[in-house]
Amino acid sequence: MDDASPLLRQMLDIGQRARAASRALADASSATRNAALTAIAQELRAASDSILSANAQDVARAGEAGLDHAFIDRLTLNATRLDAIVSGVEIIAALPDPVGATTEEWTRPNGLRIARVRTPIGVIGMIFESRPNVAADAGALALRAGNAIILRGGSDSAASSAAIVAALRKALASAGLPEDAIQVVPSADRAAVGHMLAGLGGAIDIIIPRGGKSLVARVQSEAHVPVFAHLEGVCHTYIHADAGAAKAVAITVNAKLRRVSVCGATETLLIDRAVAPSLLPSIAEALTAEGCALRGDAEARAIMPMADATEDDWRTEYLAPILSVRVVDGIDAAIAHIAHYGSQHTECIVTENASAADTFLRRVDSAIVLHNASTQFADGGEFGFGGEIGIATGRLHARGPVGAEQLTTFKYVVRGDGQVRP
Amino acid sequence: MDDASPLLRQMLDIGQRARAASRALADASSATRNAALTAIAQELRAASDSILSANAQDVARAGEAGLDHAFIDRLTLNATRLDAIVSGVEIIAALPDPVGATTEEWTRPNGLRIARVRTPIGVIGMIFESRPNVAADAGALALRAGNAIILRGGSDSAASSAAIVAALRKALASAGLPEDAIQVVPSADRAAVGHMLAGLGGAIDIIIPRGGKSLVARVQSEAHVPVFAHLEGVCHTYIHADAGAAKAVAITVNAKLRRVSVCGATETLLIDRAVAPSLLPSIAEALTAEGCALRGDAEARAIMPMADATEDDWRTEYLAPILSVRVVDGIDAAIAHIAHYGSQHTECIVTENASAADTFLRRVDSAIVLHNASTQFADGGEFGFGGEIGIATGRLHARGPVGAEQLTTFKYVVRGDGQVRP
Numbered sequence: 001m002d003d004a005s006p007l008l009r010q011m012l013d014i015g016q017r018a019r020a021a022s023r024a025l026a027d028a029s030s031a032t033r034n035a036a037l038t039a040i041a042q043e044l045r046a047a048s049d050s051i052l053s054a055n056a057q058d059v060a061r062a063g064e065a066g067l068d069h070a071f072i073d074r075l076t077l078n079a080t081r082l083d084a085i086v087s088g089v090e091i092i093a094a095l096p097d098p099v100g101a102t103t104e105e106w107t108r109p110n111g112l113r114i115a116r117v118r119t120p121i122g123v124i125g126m127i128f129e130s131r132p133n134v135a136a137d138a139g140a141l142a143l144r145a146g147n148a149i150i151l152r153g154g155s156d157s158a159a160s161s162a163a164i165v166a167a168l169r170k171a172l173a174s175a176g177l178p179e180d181a182i183q184v185v186p187s188a189d190r191a192a193v194g195h196m197l198a199g200l201g202g203a204i205d206i207i208i209p210r211g212g213k214s215l216v217a218r219v220q221s222e223a224h225v226p227v228f229a230h231l232e233g234v235c236h237t238y239i240h241a242d243a244g245a246a247k248a249v250a251i252t253v254n255a256k257l258r259r260v261s262v263c264g265a266t267e268t269l270l271i272d273r274a275v276a277p278s279l280l281p282s283i284a285e286a287l288t289a290e291g292c293a294l295r296g297d298a299e300a301r302a303i304m305p306m307a308d309a310t311e312d313d314w315r316t317e318y319l320a321p322i323l324s325v326r327v328v329d330g331i332d333a334a335i336a337h338i339a340h341y342g343s344q345h346t347e348c349i350v351t352e353n354a355s356a357a358d359t360f361l362r363r364v365d366s367a368i369v370l371h372n373a374s375t376q377f378a379d380g381g382e383f384g385f386g387g388e389i390g391i392a393t394g395r396l397h398a399r400g401p402v403g404a405e406q407l408t409t410f411k412y413v414v415r416g417d418g419q420v421r422p
Numbered sequence: 423m424d425d426a427s428p429l430l431r432q433m434l435d436i437g438q439r440a441r442a443a444s445r446a447l448a449d450a451s452s453a454t455r456n457a458a459l460t461a462i463a464q465e466l467r468a469a470s471d472s473i474l475s476a477n478a479q480d481v482a483r484a485g486e487a488g489l490d491h492a493f494i495d496r497l498t499l500n501a502t503r504l505d506a507i508v509s510g511v512e513i514i515a516a517l518p519d520p521v522g523a524t525t526e527e528w529t530r531p532n533g534l535r536i537a538r539v540r541t542p543i544g545v546i547g548m549i550f551e552s553r554p555n556v557a558a559d560a561g562a563l564a565l566r567a568g569n570a571i572i573l574r575g576g577s578d579s580a581a582s583s584a585a586i587v588a589a590l591r592k593a594l595a596s597a598g599l600p601e602d603a604i605q606v607v608p609s610a611d612r613a614a615v616g617h618m619l620a621g622l623g624g625a626i627d628i629i630i631p632r633g634g635k636s637l638v639a640r641v642q643s644e645a646h647v648p649v650f651a652h653l654e655g656v657c658h659t660y661i662h663a664d665a666g667a668a669k670a671v672a673i674t675v676n677a678k679l680r681r682v683s684v685c686g687a688t689e690t691l692l693i694d695r696a697v698a699p700s701l702l703p704s705i706a707e708a709l710t711a712e713g714c715a716l717r718g719d720a721e722a723r724a725i726m727p728m729a730d731a732t733e734d735d736w737r738t739e740y741l742a743p744i745l746s747v748r749v750v751d752g753i754d755a756a757i758a759h760i761a762h763y764g765s766q767h768t769e770c771i772v773t774e775n776a777s778a779a780d781t782f783l784r785r786v787d788s789a790i791v792l793h794n795a796s797t798q799f800a801d802g803g804e805f806g807f808g809g810e811i812g813i814a815t816g817r818l819h820a821r822g823p824v825g826a827e828q829l830t831t832f833k834y835v836v837r838g839d840g841q842v843r844p
């Protein structure tokens with residue numbers, strides 16, 4: 001370690017302090033963790049002036065740097081947005097403590113009583129871009145599940161994140177917990193991210209990236225520790241032959257247009273050949289009336305005028321008011337399209353046919369499958385998780401919205417009275 | 423792909439066939455998967471002559487190559503051992519099908535009904551050494567959970583594994599399932615393992631190594647896909663001040679000596695200073711009477727004659743009739759020793775004090791923690807899992823014994839009646 005760079009030495013020190021803090025958090029009582037969460041909301045309120053003034057500095061720098069309007073909007077905090085952040089923390093503080101909960105329990109013929117008990121994962125590494133609210137949300141969710149967290153935000157939001165984390169650390173200290181349970185990486189050097197992806201000498205148990213596709217792709221390809229993430233959400237809404245017309249229109253419009261920039265927004269509409277002539281016109285008109293551009297295959301274009309969809313369109317997460325439209329020959333073709341082009345994120349079937357719904361829900365291999373409900377429900381808050389640190393499309397441990405429970409692992413607790421193994 | 427090596431092309435083809443087979447398995451009915459599992463037991467019985475004769479070839483080659491007795495013993499099959507393999511498959515066939523089971527269900531205020539439903543992980547890559555039973559156990563457990571599996575055994579057991587897998591594939595075909603759900607890598611080239619660790623172009627979801635520490639260490643350091651494994655089991659038995667004397671002796675002797683070569687064998691005995699003078703002599707005598715060598719710290723040696731334990735001993739998984747012994751100053755010191763030197767595998771406290779037991783079970787951060795029961799219960803069969811494909815000490819998804827349920831993931835199934843998101 002003597003020949004490690006100063007940055008690496010600094011990062012390893014952050015990791016060791018996080019590991020030590022995570023042990024203290026795991027050993028702390030539920031009451032102590034609750035007190036710290038309540039204190040976080042109070043300290044964020046008390047620090048609102050300093051957070052908003054730090055944020056104003058970030059916003060001013062972003063303006064000088066000529067960053068675009070959407071970026072600056074994501075970066076900007078105001079009293080209303082800060083209130084929403086504090087409310088989010090209060091919701092997380094009110095969640096039941098997942099740590100120590102017994103999720104299964106059984107007794108063996110030899111009398112051994114085995115319980116599966118939730119425990120914190122340990123240390124979370126969070127890599128995010130410009131939204132300063134991530135520091136508060138992620139810090140509170142990590143603490144709810146008894147984990148320490150190392151935050152590495154974009155340099156554009158550095159002052160905002162630092163001000164928020166200062167309030168979080170003050171809250172930890174006020175509850176008698178180690179401040180190092182929530183740390184922010186002080187260096188703007190991109191190599192710091194590389195060190196986190198290498199795991200800081202075993203100090204990081206899980207990496208969670210929040211940001212654009214290029215950030216997530218880098219994390220997924222370079223990380224030597226497990227990652228909870230989704231690279232993209234190429235979500236589908238499938239209008240089955242037995243769909244109700246009003247639901248088909250309402251769900252498609254909401255799934256595509258409620259917010260076009262979220263990962264649960266529908267990007268491709270699949271519609272059964274049997275009902276395309278009768279239903280597609282009203283769906284298409286409702287979408288175009290709200291400013292959505294359509295790109296269809298030949299059959300869709302024969303029914304309604306729209307642009308030509310290329311092979312690329314079926315794989316594209318637009319995150320914009322654009323929808324690709326394909327006419328399919330029944331449920332098998334719809335499921336095959338989703339298996340071939342989808343991202344295993346969130347897919348919906350609209351139908352009044354219960355058997356078709358069951359087939360779709362069973363066979364589509366995505367983190368979230370819905371029947372007669374908008375794909376925009378892909379969200380930890382909407383699932384009742386009280387918040388989310390991200391959405392995962394991987395197959396292990398966490399899938400879909402990642403809330404406090406998903407930030408725990410478990411151990412088996414075995415109680416005997418002297419049993420030995422034959 | 424045109425410039426890929428012939429081996430890589432072959433491995434990628436194996437991966438693609440496994441992925442396609444895994445989809446067929448996931449879509450198949452529970453009755454079909456059950457039929458295949460029952461057929462596996464039948465086909466293994468029917469093929470017993472050819473399996474034993476293939477095994478005799480492997481054993482003869484190992485003898486010619488001068489491999490040691492323990493190795494040849496692990497490699498050797500006979501009628502009794504083959505019977506045990508078939509019985510193991512029958513137990514797995516009788517397990518409830520985990521696929522499709524709903525593990526949680528709730529309704530949101532807006533009427534959405536959300537269920538968490540078990541689904542297969544997908545494709546398992548299994549890398550093992552000489553024990554030919556692994557092919558049958560792992561193939562059956564993977565199938566029980568609806569997964570395809572790619573088996574890569576040691577070249578020493580190649581003929582045995584090939585004969586076993588031939589029977590397994592025949593059983594799959596007889597149930598109308600794709601034979602490629604269970605494949606064996608035909609190449610003895612070690613580069614094949616490297617290709618599996620790289621994930622075969624995304625075709626492998628999880629790698630499970632079974633074998634010695636060097637195999638597991640290579641897999642853990644080189645894998646680009648998640649791994650379920652334990653590098654070693656440095657397990658502890660802790661004799662608390664309020665331990666019952668008879669239980670302390672019986673549990674320690676069983677935990678150390680029942681089988682010294684298993685990962686759940688105790689390697690270090692921790693004993694409270696308050697009871698070391700009274701209890702250590704009888705424990706030590708019972709162990710040495712059965713041929714166990716002791717290595718103690720100064721305090722232990724002052725009570726009973728034994729060899730000197732070095733710092734290395736506290737970190738060593740002996741897998742042999744050797745036990746390190748340390749006198750500790752109470753439960754905090756015992757927990758601190760385990761946190762510092764342990765491998766987060768399996769630890770036991772022997773005590774009649776319920777509050778001390780609770781403290782130990784809560785604070786020790788291992789996959790399995792036991793009160794008044796032998797560490798040798800660290801086993802999927804003993805947990806009631808009907809078998810295990812391995813034991814995991816990682817923190818995500820699976821910890822402790824990995825059985826059929828642990829080889830599933832889940833999806834969220836959301837049922838609505840037209841809900842859109844405000």
